[in-house]
Every structure is written in C-alpha cells, then in structure tokens.
Amino acid sequence: xxxxxxxxxxxxxxxxxxxxxxxxxxxxxxxxxxxxxxxxxxxxxxxxxxxxxxxxxxxxxxxxxxxxxxxxxxxxxxxxxxxxxxxxxxxxxxxxxxxxxxxxxxxxxxxxxxxxxxxxxxxxxxxxxxxxxxxxxxxxxxxxxxxxxxxxxxxxxxxxxxxxxxxxxxxxxxxxxxxxxxxxxxxxxxxxxxxxxxxxxxxxxxxxxxxxxxxxxxxxxxxxxxxxxxxxxxxxxxxxxxxxxxxxxxxxxxxxxxxxxxxxxxxxxxxxxxxxxxxxxxxxxxxxxxxxxxxxxxxxxxxxxxxxxxxxxxxxxxxxxxxxxxxxxxxxxxxxxxxxxxxxxxxxxxxxxxxxxxxxxxxxxxxxxxxxxxxxxxxxxxxxxxxxxxxxxxxxxxxxxxxxxxxxxxxxxxxxxxxxxxxxxxxxxxxxxxxxxxxxxxxxxxxxxxxxxxxxxxxxxxxxxxxxxxxxxxxxxxxxxxxxxxxxxxxxxxxxxxxxxxxxxxxxxxxxxxxxxxxxxxxxxxxxxxxxxxxxxxxxxxx
Amino acid sequence: xxxxxxxxxxxxxxxxxxxxxxxxxxxxxxxxxxxxxxxxxxxxxxxxxxxxxxxxxxxxxxxxxxxxxxxxxxxxxxxxxxxxxxxxxxxxxxxxxxxxxxxxxxxxxxxxxxxxxxxxxxxxxxxxxxxxxxxxxxxxxxxxxxxxxxxxxxxxxxxxxxxxxxxxxxxxxxxxxxxxxxxxxxxxxxxxxxxxxxxxxxxxxxxxxxxxxxxxxxxxxxxxxxxxxxxxxxxxxxxxxxxxxxxxxxxxxxxxxxxxxxxxxxxxxxxxxxxxxxxxxxxxxxxxxxxxxxxxxxxxxxxxxxxxxxxxxxxxxxxxxxx
Numbered sequence: 001x002x003x004x005x006x007x008x009x010x011x012x013x014x015x016x017x018x019x020x021x022x023x024x025x026x027x028x029x030x031x032x033x034x035x036x037x038x039x040x041x042x043x044x045x046x047x048x049x050x051x052x053x054x055x056x057x058x059x060x061x062x063x064x065x066x067x068x069x070x071x072x073x074x075x076x077x078x079x080x081x082x083x084x085x086x087x088x089x090x091x092x093x094x095x096x097x098x099x100x101x102x103x104x105x106x107x108x109x110x111x112x113x114x115x116x117x118x119x120x121x122x123x124x125x126x127x128x129x130x131x132x133x134x135x136x137x138x139x140x141x142x143x144x145x146x147x148x149x150x151x152x153x154x155x156x157x158x159x160x161x162x163x164x165x166x167x168x169x170x171x172x173x174x175x176x177x178x179x180x181x182x183x184x185x186x187x188x189x190x191x192x193x194x195x196x197x198x199x200x201x202x203x204x205x206x207x208x209x210x211x212x213x214x215x216x217x218x219x220x221x222x223x224x225x226x227x228x229x230x231x232x233x234x235x236x237x238x239x240x241x242x243x244x245x246x247x248x249x250x251x252x253x254x255x256x257x258x259x260x261x262x263x264x265x266x267x268x269x270x271x272x273x274x275x276x277x278x279x280x281x282x283x284x285x286x287x288x289x290x291x292x293x294x295x296x297x298x299x300x301x302x303x304x305x306x307x308x309x310x311x312x313x314x315x316x317x318x319x320x321x322x323x324x325x326x327x328x329x330x331x332x333x334x335x336x337x338x339x340x341x342x343x344x345x346x347x348x349x350x351x352x353x354x355x356x357x358x359x360x361x362x363x364x365x366x367x368x369x370x371x372x373x374x375x376x377x378x379x380x381x382x383x384x385x386x387x388x389x390x391x392x393x394x395x396x397x398x399x400x401x402x403x404x405x406x407x408x409x410x411x412x413x414x415x416x417x418x419x420x421x422x423x424x425x426x427x428x429x430x431x432x433x434x435x436x437x438x439x440x441x442x443x444x445x446x447x448x449x450x451x452x453x454x455x456x457x458x459x460x461x462x463x464x465x466x467x468x469x470x471x472x473x474x475x476x477x478x479x480x481x482x483x484x485x486x487x488x489x490x491x492x493x494x495x496x497x498x499x500x501x502x503x504x505x506x507x508x509x510x511x512x513x514x515x516x517x518x519x520x521x522x523x524x525x526x527x528x529x530x531x532x533x534x535x536x537x538x539x540x541x542x543x
Numbered sequence: 544x545x546x547x548x549x550x551x552x553x554x555x556x557x558x559x560x561x562x563x564x565x566x567x568x569x570x571x572x573x574x575x576x577x578x579x580x581x582x583x584x585x586x587x588x589x590x591x592x593x594x595x596x597x598x599x600x601x602x603x604x605x606x607x608x609x610x611x612x613x614x615x616x617x618x619x620x621x622x623x624x625x626x627x628x629x630x631x632x633x634x635x636x637x638x639x640x641x642x643x644x645x646x647x648x649x650x651x652x653x654x655x656x657x658x659x660x661x662x663x664x665x666x667x668x669x670x671x672x673x674x675x676x677x678x679x680x681x682x683x684x685x686x687x688x689x690x691x692x693x694x695x696x697x698x699x700x701x702x703x704x705x706x707x708x709x710x711x712x713x714x715x716x717x718x719x720x721x722x723x724x725x726x727x728x729x730x731x732x733x734x735x736x737x738x739x740x741x742x743x744x745x746x747x748x749x750x751x752x753x754x755x756x757x758x759x760x761x762x763x764x765x766x767x768x769x770x771x772x773x774x775x776x777x778x779x780x781x782x783x784x785x786x787x788x789x790x791x792x793x794x795x796x797x798x799x800x801x802x803x804x805x806x807x808x809x810x811x812x813x814x815x816x817x818x819x820x821x822x823x824x825x826x827x828x829x830x831x832x833x834x835x836x837x838x839x840x841x842x843x844x845x846x847x848x849x850x851x852x853x854x855x856x857x858x859x860x861x862x863x864x865x866x
Contacts, residue, residue: 206715244709
C-alpha cells in the first residue's frame with residue numbers, strides 16, 4: 001500500500017488497537033504507578049477525534065476516547081465500549097450492547113444516545129477521514145439506554161470492522177453544542193470515556209495523559225504517559241540513551257538497530273524491539289505492456305530474485321522473505337501454502353528457453369519473440385535505500401539474460417507514471433492487513449483507464465474474472481471463516497499471476513529501555529506500541 | 544528625504560507585496576501532491592467523495608477563483624485556517640514568533656556585539672594574535688555546518704556533561720508565565736541553540752567588520768584623527784568604526800527577516816517550536832494556508848527590514864541621499 005494512505009489507515013486503526021482490552025475487570029487506581037516517557041516525532045496539533053490524523057494525535061485520542069470494539073491481530077474484533085455485538089439483516093445492520101459502567105470523564109454515563117449521535121454526526125458533518133464509509137452508512141438508532149443499532153445501505157464485512165474500531169464515540173452533551181466541528185481542535189480539556197485524560201500539554205513540547213484508574217475495562221498499569229516531541233531522530237536516540245525517555249515510538253533506521261545490537265555496552269539498558277510489518281515491498285509489472293503481459297516471463301523474473309540478498313544488503317538483515325500471496329504470515333488470512341519462492345536461476349533460464357526467449361545473437365541479452373532484446377525499466381523512488389534496492393534488483397535480473405535498468409523518480413513522479421500506466425515495472429509496496437485492500441489493488445474495475453488515468457490502485461492492470469468473483473464475494477461475506485477461505489483463494493490467484501513479485505517485508509524496529517519498566521511486548525506492525533504492552537508494563541522504580 | 548521619495552517607495556513596496564502575495568499563492572500549489580493527499584488517496588473513495596474532500600479544503604474551484612478568495616481574505620486581514628491544526632493561521636504564527644525571537648534575537652544581539660568588538664579589535668591590530676585567531680576561526684567555522692556544531696555542543700554539554708537540556712523549550716510542570724522558574728527553564732533550554740547559532744554569527748560579523756575596518760583604517764581621515772593626537776579608542780570607535788559600519792548595516796538589514804523566519808535546522812534539532820520549524824511543517828504537510836501565512840509574514844518583514852536599512856544608511860553616511 002502506498003505510504004501516505006498506509007499511514008492513515010494504520011493511524012485510524014491504531015485508535016482501535018489501543019482499545020483492545022487485555023486484562024479482565026476494572027483496573028484499580030492504586031495499582032497504577034510510574035510515569036512513562038515516550039519519544040515521538042509528530043506534535044499533537046489537534047485532538048478532534050474525527051480530524052486528528054497524525055500518529056501522536058491518534059495515540060492520545062485512543063487513550064482519551066473509546067471505540068465500540070477493538071481489533072486483536074489473533075482474535076479479530078474484541079469488546080470495547082460495547083460488550084457484545086450482533087450482525088443482523090444479512091449484514092446490513094449491527095446491534096451493539098454497551099458496557100453499563102462506562103462513564104464520561106465529567107461523570108455522566110455513556111449511553112446509546114451518544115453512539116447514535118456520534119455516527120449520525122459523522123454522516124451529517126461529512127468528516128473527510130470517514131468519507132470512504134459515509135456512503136454506506138445509513139444511520140444509527142438507540143434501541144434502549146445501552147443498545148444501539150447501526151445500519152448500512154448494503155452488507156459489507158469490512159464496514160463492521162471499520163465502523164466499530166475507527167470512530168471514537170463522542171459525548172453528545174458536549175459536541176452537539178459545537179458549531180463548526182471540522183475546525184474545532186478540541187485541545188482544551190477533551191472529555192472522553194477512555195482510560196486517560198489530558199493532564200498537561202504544551203504545543204510542540206509534550207502532552208501528559210493521566211490514568212484515571214476508573215475505566216470499565218482498561219488494565220493500564222502506569223500512572224501517567226508523557227509524549228515528548230523530538231523533531232530530530234538522533235536527538236531522540238541520545239535522549240533515550242541518557243534515560244530521559246523509556247521508549248521511542250517510531251521505527252528507527254536498520255543502521256541504528258545494528259549499531260545498538262553490535263555495541264550493547266555503548267547503550268546500557270537500551271533494547272531493540274523487532275516486529276514484522278504487514279507491508280510487502282514488491283516489483284509490480286504493467287501487464288498491459290508487452291512482453292511483460294506474458295506470465296512466463298514474469299515467473300522467470302521472480303525466480304531470479306534473491307530475497308535474502310536484498311534483505312541483507314538493503315535492510316542489514318532486518319526483514320523477512322515473503323510469499324507470492326503478498327499477505328504476511330502474521331495476518332489471520334495468510335495462506336500458508338504460499339511460502340517464499342527460493343531463487344533458482346537455472347530454472348528461470350530453462351523457463352525462458354522453453355518459452356522461446358533465447359539469446360540468439362549471443363550478446364548476453366535474450367530476445368523476445370519478435371527478435372528484439374528484452375529490456376526492463378524499473379521505476380523506483382529516489383531515496384538512497386530505494387536506489388540501493390533497485391541496483392541489486394537490476395543485478396539479479398540481469399543474471400537471467402534480461403537487460404534490466406532502473407530510473408529513480410520522486411514519489412510524486414513515480415505515482416504519476418503509475419497512474420498513467422506508463423511503466424514496465426515499478427518498485428511498489430502493498431499491505432493487505434485490511435483485507436478489503438485485496439479488492440482495491442487487484443480487481444479488474446480498479447485497473448480500468450479513464451481519461452488516461454488508472455481508476456483505482458490496480459496500476460498494472462491485473463485482470464482475472466475468477467479473482468474478481470472471489471474479491472466481490474469477499475467484500476460481502478459476513479462469516480469470518482468463509483471470508484478467510486475466500487481471501488486465501490485470492491492469494492493463490494495472485495501468486496499464479498506474478499503481478500506483484502515480493503521482494504521482502506521490512507521489520508519495524510523500535511527502541512526502549514528496560515531499567516524503569518518491564519513488560520514490553522512485541523506485536524506485528526505495532527511493535528512495542530500496542531495495548532498488550534501498556535497492560536503489561538510494570539514500573540520497577542527509578543527517576 | 545522628499546515626499547516624492549516616500550511615494551515612490553510606497554508604490555514599490557505595494558508592487559513587491561502584490562508579487563509576493565501572488566507567488567505565495569501559486570508556488571505552494573506547484574509543489575507535487577495535494578494537501579488532502581493522505582485522505583484523498585484512499586482507494587475506497589468514490590470520485591464524488593474525492594471531490595467532496597477537495598471542496599472541504601476549498602480546492603475544488605478553479606485556481607483563479609481560489610486566488611480571488613485568497614486575495615479577498617487577505618484584504619480582510621484573514622490568513623485562513625490551517626489544514627492540519629484546524630486553527631486560524633494568524634493564531635498559530637503569533638504563538639510561534641515569541642519563541643523564535645527568544646533564539647534569534649538573543650543570538651543576533653550576542654553575535655553583533657561580540658562580532659563587532661572582536662572584528663574592530665582584530666583589524667586595529669592587524670596581524671596580531673586576535674586577528675590570526677579570528678581569520679583561522681572564520682575558515683574553520685565556515686566549513687562546519689550549523690547542525691554539526693549543534694550536535695557536538697549537545698553531545699558535550701547535554702549528554703557527556705549534562706549541564707543543559709538537549710531539547711524542548713521548557714520543562715514539564717513549570718508554570719507558564721512571568722515567573723523565575725519559567726524564565727530560568729526557558730533560558731536553560733535556549734542556551735545550547737543560542738550558542739550553536741552564535742558561533743557562526745560572531746565569526747561572521749567579526750570578519751565582516753574586520754575587513755571593513757582594515758579598508759577604512761588606511762584612509763586619510765583615520766590618519767588625520769591619529770595625527771591630531773586623539774586617543775586610540777576615539778580614533779577607533781568614533782572615526783574608523785562608524786565608517787566601517789555600512790556593510791554591517793546591510794548585513795543586519797538582511798538578517799532582520801531571519802529573526803522572525805527562525806533557524807530551521809537549529810529549531811529542528813532542539814525541538815524548538817519556532818517559525819522555522821513551522822515553515823518546514825507547513826511545507827511537509829502541504830498546509831497551503833499555513834505556508835502562505837508564514838511566507839507572507841517573512842516577506843513583509845524582509846521588505847520592512849530593507850526599508851529600515853536604507854534609512855539607516857542615510858543616517859550613517861551623509862553622502863547617501865534618499866531621493
């Protein structure tokens with residue numbers, strides 16, 4: 001998935017992730033001790049739950065406000081503000097039963113009317129971050145004090161996940177009085193029903209959250225969480241080393257992780273946490289363009305790729321090899337039958353020979369069926385790691401007699417080329433942790449060209465009626481097991497197509513100290529920044 | 544200074560401002576990407592939803608219409624609402640300027656005062672120890688980027704020998720206001736960034752004054768001052784230095800806009816929430832109203848600073864006539 005979008009999807013889902021309860025019962029206020037200091041790059045610019053998109057903003061919003069449900073990478077949907085939920089009317093409505101003990105920070109009870117208000121507010125005020133679901137959201141209605149029904153125009157399995165885990169529930173008695181909610185930064189004493197309230201904040205400097213200790217579900221064990229804003233990554237690492245911070249909430253460069261792993265004495269008490277990400281770097285082909293519309297040729301290229309070498313050279317070893325299904329093993333819907341394809345240059349050459357792509361003039365480059373030498377232009381980003389990756393790819397692909405070369409472009413130029421379908425192949429990335437994306441990145445309708453631009457994100461123009469059928473069924477399948485089966489079948493289709501050839505998945509690398517707090521828990525993608533960590537953290541003492 | 548001069552000058556200023564305002568509007572829009580990109584690029588969005596998002600940011604209308612709206616707002620004194628902060632741009636800028644001035648004004652004053660004193664003294668005893676040190680320092684410092692100086696100072700004075708805070712503007716829990724705890728906390732936090740900026744500034748102003756003084760000290764009027772039996776200090780400060788100030792005034796005039804524009808690199812390293820960092824943030828997030836607001840303030844200050852420098856020239860050198 002493209003980086004800006006990916007960050008927004010992750011940011012929105014983070015609200016839900018932080019809501020995942022990991023302990024039973026109400027956490028006692030007396031147990032919460034210790035002040036946790038976390039380094040962040042981004043400032044908290046606004047705390048409007050429907051307008052705050054930055055990573056620090058969603059972190060704070062996730063602690064101050066609650067969502068109906070949470071998302072757990074193993075279990076899927078889990079209770080949040082709602083204790084239970086039931087999908088009705090063939091997937092066009094969901095009924096949520098709220099926890100009767102939930103209270104707003106000002107002491108008023110959270111009721112179904114607040115949930116009704118929140119969803120109707122999103123629909124009426126047209127907040128841009130929810131625009132993708134507004135069209136399918138018919139409305140919400142309080143059934144009784146603690147029961148609310150949300151209705152959709154058409155059944156959609158992901159709509160349930162999104163509507164339940166992304167939008168925070170707002171107190172009606174406060175937000176109904178706000179005239180211009182899209183331009184309301186909500187920085188002064190935001191009232192939510194989450195485990196924490198904002199205790200102190202200074203623009204661009206820090207924000208301190210206080211654990212109120214009376215939440216109906218949270219098992220947060222620390223007394224306060226302070227986000228310290230550090231605009232410079234090096235300064236953040238130095239501050240962590242000095243002990244000012246307990247962890248950094250951004251993924252550090254592999255070179256930093258390698259330095260700390262190699263020289264632990266130079267960084268006393270500092271640890272590197274490593275988690276697989278859900279994003280896969282790929283080599284995407286333009287299937288509209290000959291000779292790359294031939295799957296045999298693409299298959300040969302995939303056999304020429306040495307993922308381990310790419311990981312060692314580009315990521316200094318901090319990554320993992322991925323299978324052609326493009327879904328990472330940590331995702332619930334991963335198809336285990338589709339493991340990484342080992343490099344096999346001899347087999348690749350044999351396939352090319354058999355398909356008639358041979359080097360007749362013995363210049364080291366194979367010719368296509370019209371006698372023209374096979375050239376492959378690979379578009380890539382212009383950052384050093386992207387160039388490094390492209391250089392290695394070119395080297396590996398040349399081994400099978402294809403004249404590969406790369407062209408570095410700015411992110412915007414690269415996207416323009418992709419949207420205009422003006423490329424042979426491009427270094428890309430996909431993330432299918434939100435399963436619907438398998439529809440949006442590979443369904444035929446998303447690759448149609450209108451007025452010279454590709455309509456969706458299927459830039460390479462992959463088109464397979466069988467895949468389309470599976471994808472359409474997946475979107476409306478409400479049964480989890482049946483949906484997972486469809487998703488696995490879709491991965492098998494993608495694997496056969498060699499449309500996106502996997503290159504690797506880079507690890508998320510975060511730094512933390514283990515001298516003041518223990519209990520840091522690593523989870524895929526979120527690394528140490530997840531609800532399990534915050535429930536498990538135990539204060540050991542120290543300044 | 545005649546009335547005609549002022550009329551011409553005002554006309555020039557208005558013209559320059561109009562050009563700046565126009566460039567200010569169009570340049571951010573030439574930057575690749577759209578401000579709503581992070582929302583706009585959701586593959587699930589229908590074309591209608593995309594259009595609605597653009598409309599919410601006021602970007603759905605033709606450019607000339609957007610430009611007219613922008614000019615209209617400016618005439619009413621409105622800089623718009625920031626896309627990312629969801630607050631008025633003027634409010635954000637006003638909250639940043641005092642913090643930037645803490646850094647830039649203190650480093651500017653220290654740099655000018657010490658630079659002028661050192662430069663004058665070095666030139667007066669040309670070839671002496673001070674002169675040699677200043678010349679050598681200018682070569683070394685001009686080869687060192689400010690971020691490197693800042694990092695080294697931080698390593699020494701904030702980490703190996705932790706005397707000063709390494710980042711931020713004030714410690715948590717310190718009550719904001721005119722109290723000693725707050726002033727002391729800000730001063731401690733400002734020390735390293737100001738020092739990082741001063742090193743280059745002192746040497747820069749020092750060399751400028753030194754070179755100007757070297758040129759002036761060979762002039763007849765300086766020889767006359769000495770021949771009249773005036774003290775060395777009088778000849779130096781009353782006669783030579785005053786005449787050597789002209790290039791300094793030009794440089795100061797040019798630096799004045801930087802006082803409000805902040806020091807982007809230093810502010811980033813020390814997480815100092817000033818104007819420099821704001822400009823970077825606005826550009827990164829393609830926050831058009833914020834980009835326009837910050838650039839406009841900078842442009843206005845540059846224009847005013849140039850005007851002030853011209854006036855100062857006339858005061859310092861009677862040969863300069865403003866016509």
